[in-house]
Amino acid sequence: MSIYTLGIDVGSTASKCIILKDGTEIVGKSLIDVGAGTSGPARAIEAAFESCGMKASDMAYTLATGYGRNSLENIADSQMSELSCHAKGASFLFPDVRTVIDIGGQDVKALHIENGAMVNFQMNDKCAAGTGRFLDVMAKVLEVEVNDLGDLGAQSTKRIAISSTCTVFAESEVISQLSMGTDKRDIINGIHHSVANRVVGLVNRIGVQDRVVMTGGVAQNKGIVAALEEGLGHTVYTSPLTQYNGALGAALFAYQKALRNVNK
Amino acid sequence: MSIETRFNEFKAAAYAPGKLLKQYKAEGKKVIGVLPYYAPEELVYAAGMVPMGIWGTNTKTISKAKEYCATFYCTIAQLALEMMLDGTMDDLDGVITPTICDTLRPMSQNFRVAMTNLHKMPTIFLAHPQYRRPQFGLEFTVAQYTNVRKELDKIAGHEMTDEDIRGAIKVYNKYRQARREFVKLAGEHPEAVSAVNRSAVLKAGYFMEKPEYTEKLNELNEELKALPASNWDGIKIVTSGIICDNPVLLKIFDDNKIAIATDDVAHESRTIRVDAAEDGDPMMALAKQFADEDYDVLLYDEASNKNRRGEFVANLVKESGAKGLVLFMQQFCDPEEMEYPYLKKALDDAGIPHIKLGIDQQMRDFGQASTAIQAFADVLSV
Numbered sequence: 001m002s003i004y005t006l007g008i009d010v011g012s013t014a015s016k017c018i019i020l021k022d023g024t025e026i027v028g029k030s031l032i033d034v035g036a037g038t039s040g041p042a043r044a045i046e047a048a049f050e051s052c053g054m055k056a057s058d059m060a061y062t063l064a065t066g067y068g069r070n071s072l073e074n075i076a077d078s079q080m081s082e083l084s085c086h087a088k089g090a091s092f093l094f095p096d097v098r099t100v101i102d103i104g105g106q107d108v109k110a111l112h113i114e115n116g117a118m119v120n121f122q123m124n125d126k127c128a129a130g131t132g133r134f135l136d137v138m139a140k141v142l143e144v145e146v147n148d149l150g151d152l153g154a155q156s157t158k159r160i161a162i163s164s165t166c167t168v169f170a171e172s173e174v175i176s177q178l179s180m181g182t183d184k185r186d187i188i189n190g191i192h193h194s195v196a197n198r199v200v201g202l203v204n205r206i207g208v209q210d211r212v213v214m215t216g217g218v219a220q221n222k223g224i225v226a227a228l229e230e231g232l233g234h235t236v237y238t239s240p241l242t243q244y245n246g247a248l249g250a251a252l253f254a255y256q257k258a259l260r261n262v263n264k
Numbered sequence: 265m266s267i268e269t270r271f272n273e274f275k276a277a278a279y280a281p282g283k284l285l286k287q288y289k290a291e292g293k294k295v296i297g298v299l300p301y302y303a304p305e306e307l308v309y310a311a312g313m314v315p316m317g318i319w320g321t322n323t324k325t326i327s328k329a330k331e332y333c334a335t336f337y338c339t340i341a342q343l344a345l346e347m348m349l350d351g352t353m354d355d356l357d358g359v360i361t362p363t364i365c366d367t368l369r370p371m372s373q374n375f376r377v378a379m380t381n382l383h384k385m386p387t388i389f390l391a392h393p394q395y396r397r398p399q400f401g402l403e404f405t406v407a408q409y410t411n412v413r414k415e416l417d418k419i420a421g422h423e424m425t426d427e428d429i430r431g432a433i434k435v436y437n438k439y440r441q442a443r444r445e446f447v448k449l450a451g452e453h454p455e456a457v458s459a460v461n462r463s464a465v466l467k468a469g470y471f472m473e474k475p476e477y478t479e480k481l482n483e484l485n486e487e488l489k490a491l492p493a494s495n496w497d498g499i500k501i502v503t504s505g506i507i508c509d510n511p512v513l514l515k516i517f518d519d520n521k522i523a524i525a526t527d528d529v530a531h532e533s534r535t536i537r538v539d540a541a542e543d544g545d546p547m548m549a550l551a552k553q554f555a556d557e558d559y560d561v562l563l564y565d566e567a568s569n570k571n572r573r574g575e576f577v578a579n580l581v582k583e584s585g586a587k588g589l590v591l592f593m594q595q596f597c598d599p600e601e602m603e604y605p606y607l608k609k610a611l612d613d614a615g616i617p618h619i620k621l622g623i624d625q626q627m628r629d630f631g632q633a634s635t636a637i638q639a640f641a642d643v644l645s646v
Contacts, residue, residue: 083639117646125622
């Protein structure tokens with residue numbers, strides 16, 4: 001009989017779920033664009049079950065991760081930090097991964113992986129610069145959708161320098177550039193390099209080793225990925241499942257725990 | 265009395281020092297506030313007054329102190345001033361303002377101006393020497409401590425004698441010994457001493473009267489000694505930094521089964537490593553005690569290029585049986601920030617994993633710290 005496990009990643013800006021069969025096959029997934037403290041987690045869980053026609057009682061083990069991981073006490077059997085889950089998920093998708101970069105809504109993490117396990121990590125200081133929130137703020141000022149930033153930035157013809165030190169001051173710089181009539185696409189390209197500069201410094205603290213994998217929603221932004229590759233001097237790999245990576249890791253850990261329960 | 269009841273007694277003092285201050289005043293005692301670091305509290309005790317440590321607060325935000333302080337002063341200093349401005353400390357009869365770091369040096373003048381203008385309380389200036397070990401350094405320390413002694417005499421209304429100071433040194437040596445023993449026992453028995461309770465016990469020492477505190481702590485130590493060998497199956501770490509006394513933050517350690525084996529924290533063990541001689545000239549004994557202090561980012565080290573402090577901390581981790589170190593980096597603490605690359609190098613060279621958590625005393629949300637601590641536990645479990 002197959003073992004099904006549920007991984008829930010309650011982030012600061014989105015809620016993601018993955019349902020795994022026997023720790024190897026993804027049979028259900030969901031993503032809701034609001035995170036901790038909202039209806040997002042409950043809606044994401046419901047949507048995940050709907051996507052594969054299953055229900056909570058079919059799950060051998062449910063594990064929560066992400067910023068809101070402690071808010072699912074009645075739903076999840078246990079919780080783990082998103083760093084461990086991102087390491088696990090990335091190792092599943094890219095077995096030879098050594099460096100994981102995860103840019104989340106309010107955190108940036110760099111993980112050093114050996115043999116599929118996290119052995120060192122760095123997180124950003126308490127500052128929004130270089131995070132997904134930084135991109136949200138910039139997209140709002142530029143009156144574009146955050147999901148369009150990657151394509152727009154790719155059309156840039158020249159580099160505009162945007163401060164990499166503070167979201168508030170960077171926002172002022174963008175407004176200043178807009179008032180001078182600078183092309184939005186060039187500003188966006190500058191923003192991507194601003195984020196990348198910040199993240200490169202963090203990643204270098206743990207040492208960059210191939211293969212480098214980027215996870216989290218921001219990895220869908222090709223401009224950020226390209227700027228990171230330029231800054232790091234390494235190829236940065238992403239997966240179509242990048243946003244689900246934390247939930248995938250949680251579902252994989254859930255499978256390990258379910259097996260342990262079966263063998264008890 | 266159960267161990268839990270004993271912890272609750274310490275917690276009552278640690279979390280409500282204002283109540284104790286009122287109690288001391290109601291008993292007709294004079295109370296002196298003592299700011300960090302290395303103030304000779306023994307002199308306050310010898311003068312027949314009660315010293316109370318002032319290391320900021322986790323329950324207030326900076327408002328009135330902004331009038332006096334640069335933004336980049338640490339929250340410990342700013343919140344200390346805040347409490348002296350907002351009435352919390354109005355019952356104090358005076359305050360000692362050491363100047364051993366770059367923030368406290370100018371802050372000593374902010375305290376003086378504010379307290380003088382508002383007619384609140386006398387401030388007692390204390391400048392430790394950079395060269396604390398040569399004869400001229402010792403003499404400078406004695407001269408400074410003598411100034412403090414004279415100012416305390418004025419507030420007390422009588423002159424303390426050398427015998428009074430020798431008596432105070434004995435009381436403080438016993439106090440430090442009890443604290444050192446508690447730190448050791450807490451590291452050996454994490455199943456009985458949570459990180460939250462460990463901190464509360466150590467913090468209470470800054471507010472309770474020393475003989476009573478030492479007696480209660482010795483009783484607790486005896487109970488801990490009588491416990492069977494620990495069956496702790498969690499992780500042990502060493503903490504480092506200026507202060508980490510926020511119970512909300514420390515509970516994250518308890519929730520993740522991370523115990524504090526020992527510490528290199530200024531508010532905790534860095535202040536209790538060295539005792540003073542109980543005979544001879546008591547002022548020189550206190551000066552020598554300060555000279556003998558070592559391995560502190562705040563103290564000048566003639567051999568700093570050898571990274572002795574980094575090695576000391578790395579050895580502390582190894583000898584305590586801990587698996588890693590958690591550094592609480594106080595925001596805007598220049599000495600700790602500047603020293604960090606050297607500490608990191610020593611830890612990396614010794615193969616000791618560590619994390620650096622940026623904190624300040626106005627933090628109320630520890631979500632990011634919680635994630636980092638839990639992830640660190642996962643790393644140490646690999």
